Amino acid sequence: MTQSYTTDPTDGDAEPILSTDDLTKKFGTLTAVDGVSLEIPADRITSIIGPNGAGKTTLFNLFTGKYEPTEGRIALRGDRIDGKEPHHLVERGLVRSFQINNFFADLTARENVRLATQAPYTGFRPRDFLAHHRDLDVATESANRILERVHLSNVADETASNLSYGQRRHLEIGISLAADPDLFLMDEPTAGMSPEETRETVELVEEIASDITLILIEHDMHIVMDISDQIVVMNEGMVLARGTPDQIRNDERVQRAYLGSE
């Protein structure tokens, strides 16, 4: 099978913030991501869709440095980032959130976010070892701003494990936001949510997208069609199609391979 592009993706004037060239990841004999060449335009929402096992999450793990690619390259604003470790990528403004909540269940919401906002202010200087962590006011203030942004100020002092499902998902997003990213990869932000929670989360996602480039993995087709500027359809590790929601909706191959099967 060859790479196939629907048409020129979205408005062509947007600089790509992230691009990949022939990106491939093999696990033993399984090729999870197979020769993917992509451009993610800045300041837009790009959604990655595809059936289970299509390679979406592996793609995320490659973008964020969890895995090293077997072949190919990844560039962030033109600089190669493949093989870089996650914390380097966070420093360059690339963050992710997780499909399954991945935070500190025994800490309060504020402490969870604070652990993240503290990161840029700590290093390996003497005072990082000898000052009291609570005296790091910048981190606390910044954590409070984040909590407000993800609508969790009212439950800031609750232990994370006591929050409602929707609130926990928002906390998950908040922790990632704390690193002050320009590019945010969200893994199924609305999975398992009630319609009410989903609506709130979509609003939150759109608010975040106002000044941050977003890449979403999302299963809910209504949301995808509604908020995306660009959609990338994956199947069996390859990009099946790429385009605006309208283009994707009308793409025959996509309908056959993916939408039709639902």
Place this chain on the structure above:
Amino acid sequence: MIESLLRATLLGLQLGMTLALVAAGLTLIFGMMDVINFAHGALYMFGAYFGLLVGESLGSFWLALLLAPLIVGLIGAAIEILSLRPLYGRNPLYHILLTFGIAIMVQGIVVQIWGSQSRRIPAPDLLTGSVSFGPVTYPVYWLFVLVLSTVLIGTIWIAIERSDLGILMRASAHDTEMVDALGVDVKKVFTGVFVFGSVLAAVAGVLLGASRSVHPGMGFGVIIEAFVIVVIGGLGSFKGAIYAALLIGLVIAYGALIAPALTDLFIFTLMAAVLIVKPSGLFGATEAA
């Protein structure tokens, strides 16, 4: 030269196969139950001492080889039910700590009952003497140990590969819920696996108790070797444990030819090297996480 090499090879294979008996139990217990069993060496030692007890009081090595593993199996059952069972679901660290405590206890008990001097299980008359293969003279008893442990390991291997038991074991290693779904009582499976591992360790204890010596430090000695084997082979992998046991057996035997004092250094260097290159061990199924 060739002579000592051949001899070392036989010795290495024999040692490897007996160590495999210990390591097999250890790796199965980990694979099935997620328990790092520090008391496994203690069970091996109990095997040797009960072998000594039966061998000396009944005067039969064969009875010792039969009865000692049964006694140790019962002790294993008691340990699993009374101390491990209440800890399932807790941080696995506690299993290490608990079994370490049991190992200390057993060592104390052994010293208390049998004293701290070194002993030896009398080998049966049938197996005394040596045989010659060309230039190499080799004790009959050691040959017997090699053959018996190879047969045991081979049988278990085939059983695990072919039978329902094997399927069950592999299922539970991956997913206890799946075993539940198969309609099997996980608790009984756990007890069974632990007892099985204890019996194997005890057999190794009796076998080596008649060729190496029986002393209170043997439990802690063998557990480190067994851990190294299991870690090199990949925690939870049966196949890996067997290959790694043979590897370590040969390293010890050849190492003794080159620099006897440094065999431990060779072993630990080998283990560190394997882990650095492949953190999950040679046959480790999962990433080290």
Place this chain on the structure above:
Amino acid sequence: MKSVMNLAADLKTAIGIGETTGPIGEQVLSSQGRLAALVVAGVLAVFAPVAQAFEPFWLNILTRMLVFALLALSLDFVFGYAGLLSFGHAAMFGAGGYAAALAIREVTTNALVVLPASMLVGVAVAAFIGWFSVRAKGIYFAMLTLAFAQMFYVIVFTDLPATVLDVETITGGDDGLFGIPLYEAIGIDFTSRLLYFYLTLVLVLVSFAVLVRVANSPFGRTMQGIRENEERMQFIGYDVQRYKLLAFSISGGFAGLAGGLYVPFQSVAQPGLLHWTISGELVVMLLLGGMGTLWGPMLGGALVIYLEERLAGFATWEIILGSVFVVVVIFAPRGLAGTLISIKNDPRNTITHVKQALRNYVEKVRG
């Protein structure tokens, strides 16, 4: 204050059905705790001359208790507090001890020179082991540290350095190094056992203060985060491996210091100091004392040494230690520290908790 309440809540569930390692609170040691530590140190300081006068043997035990309290503290800093399950701390302890022995023999008996050297050697050995090990997680980390520590043991035991450098002896092989004298420094002669005790007491107290401080720092906070969720800390932007390596090296420094205090006091450096059973015994001390609290393991260390000394005559010593340990793991996984805090917070319900724990146990055994 809030931390103590969290802890109390944790501990109610901890007796009998507890989970994981130490508490996650705002503060590692409350002001009350600090006061208690000072009081204990004060009592020890006053008691020492009395012990010296009546039963010099006691001073001996007390000093060894202090050294092992320090060693257990150093391990808890990584094991309980940062979640790095080191089964190789004997290597740093022994290396610090041998460094002191060699330095005293060949260079100087000045504590101000030798003890920092012991610490540095502890840091270096820990950095070496850590460099190869920190990428491995959980039990694999434990096994790697164990393997590397045993390598150091074999190196010392077989006197490999002497073979390599082609000299007669360096580590003294399996005999070790004998006749190591005590320190002197700034005009004080620590060859008096009482003064040596004070030296040890002060250094243990200072080490405790420093490690508590570090535990409460942003660095310490980060280590807690790594213990709880290493992957997320990476994706938040922390260089997790570097943090772990650093924590392990800091801990190694204090283990080295403990070695540097121990060897001159015992007047010998033996390979047994590096043997993995010491590492294992240290883990026992941690659990008995209460992992992750820093002060608990110090109590645990002191207690184990005390019991060992008192029961050494009995052959049953190991049976007792082993049984106590098994009971603690099953019924009080938060150790002495956890039990003390629980009793302090809720003295009336202690009996109820014990009953509850026993009932839980019976239920679980029955299945």
